Amino acid sequence: MGVGDWLEARTGLKTAIGRALHEEVPGGARVQYVFGSVLTYLFMQQVVLGVLLAFYYSPSASDAWASTAYLNDQVTAGWFLRGLHHHGSSAMVVVVVLHLLQVVWAGAYRAPREVNWWTGLAMGGLVLAFALTGYLLPWDQKGYWATQVATGIMGSVPGGEPLQQVVQGGPEYGNLTITRFFALHVFVLPLALGGLLVGHIALFRRHGVTPPAALTEAELKRKTRPFWPDQLFLDVLAMTVCAGALIFLTYQTHGAELFAPADPASNFVARPEWYFLFLYQLLKYFEGPLQIVATVLLPGAVTVLLFALPWIDRARSRRPGARWRALALVGLLMAGVTALTALAMVEDAKNEGYQHGLVVAKEEAERARALALAGVPPAGGIAVFDNDPKEKTRKLFKEHCATCHTIEGRGGEEAPTFVDYGGRAWLTALIRDPRSKRFYGGTKGHTAMEPLPTSTASDAELAAVVEYVLSLAGPEVGATDVTLAAKGKELWDGGKLECSGCHEVEAGKSGAGPTLAGRGTAAWIARIIRNSGEPDLYGDTAEMPKFADKLSAAEIEALAGFIAAQRGAAAASQAAAH
Secondary structure, three states: OOHHHHHHHHHOHHHHHHHHHOOEEOOOOOHHHOHHHHHHHHHHHHHHHHHHHHOOOOOOOOOHHHHHHHHHHOOOOHHHHHHHHHHHHHHHHHHHHHHHHHHHHHOOOOOOOHHHHHHHHHHHHHHHHHHHHHHHOOOEHHHHHHHHHHHHHHHHOOOHHHHHHHHHOOOOOOHHHHHHHHHHHHHHHHHHHHHHHHHHHHHHHHHOOOOOOOOOHHHHHHHOEEHHHHHHHHHHHHHHHHHHHHHHHHHHHOOOOOOOEOOOOOOOOOOOOHHHHHHHHHHOOOOHHHHHHHHHHHHHHHHHHHHOHHHHOOOOOOOOOOOHHHHHHHHHHHHHHHHHHHHHHHHHHHOHHHHHHHHHHHHHHHHHHHHHOOOOOOOOHHHHHHHOHHHHHHHHHHHHOOOOOEEOOEEOOOOOOOOOOOOHHHHHHHHHOOOOOOOOOOOOOOOOOOOOOOOOOOHHHHHHHHHHHHHOOHHHHOOOOHHHHHHHHHHHHHOOOOOOOOOOOOOOOOOOOOOOOOOOOHHHHHHHHHHOOOOOOOHHHOOOOOOOOOOOHHHHHHHHHHHHOOOOOHHHHHHHHO
């Protein structure tokens, strides 16, 4: 007795494989029958890749991002494994939808296949749960905030708050959140999906392939062929095409994105992954008390409708023409989901603030990953910025300046805002209304500078003056319109606006107001930080503390450069807020 015979006698494996290969396919091999096999392949691929990724991943709030960054940037082919796993999850969502549509078109949800239809729907829900739980595991900005949005929706429904706390491990996001999502992603959901998959396949084997409704009994009998070789060839071909597409996509995108470490104190503009965008868009139309419509009523109605489809479809024939009501119903649902998804993408593409936020987020991600190459501090991924000069400067500002000044959307209101500091819009608004709360209206003594009404200077004249003031700073502020600046100088020197009565435009000369020589440059700002009470700056009217004795020269220079860099950021900041 050979090894094969020995195994066969004890397992019956050879016989089982033979039955499967020679099982008859009614109507013969067809491309539309491949989706189930492709889904099984994708699930197995995700399991294998998940195990490989788990060798490097550490499921804790302090180590998750660091371990992901190490895998992505320092492990040989780590970026490829992670990228293939990432794109594989999206592929599963796509194939699940295609399989659902194929089943609906064929009428394969009808008796006696109702239970198989229900297990398929349940597995589709689990695939989405896989995507949601896996999204958070890198513990980066995008995953962290997008998942907060999702769990926030969970908590907003009646009775959903306790469930939200169970899922995230308490009222706040933290170490328990990531460990629970990890447990769900690698233990609970795979076991649940694997169990349902076994049941689904068993039921499929029991009832067989749903024969094409368009064929007569005679045609079915004539065209029926065994699974081997034709249908198996199509299945293997489809799996190969799917694998090839995923490999190509992974190489094209160089794996999956990894944003900067999660920062609960940031104002990151989150978006869910593309397969949840329809729900995100739907929420825009049902705000406040109506939110329950988008979070519970409509999704619940769709779920009930799909599960009830075998009873809703009472047509005598499985022919698509006879079942047009059921097909139209599912078609409308898919069209709605597609339209909402497309609309969300279009709106985001046109949203300048969001697009700017993405650019900033990607720059921050590159900086974080570059810093991580030198090692991540034990405190966690966010601590990687402790060695970043820009972040050190931001902390300096927060410690010494943010009590009075606003920057990057946060800070005090007792001194002029630094959002777009020194930019055209900032200067224009300052000259028009210097006593506004965002400028000097929040200071104790306010300012002696009078507002400039349009009756005194038109918008065009003010634009010329602003251009002239910008030109005084030289090339550091960027290119200026020479012609427009010349017009502004004429208005300035002509005395119409009475600017020269208070402000000098030559370095070292003092006036009632601060000198405008080099105004807005890092050097000019550094002088104010050192001592705003210099005679050619604010003199005796200065309310800002002197920092020359509190900060080192390097710290002052860093702060000045940081503030000067805010020029031109206003439009993006305002757009992002909307």
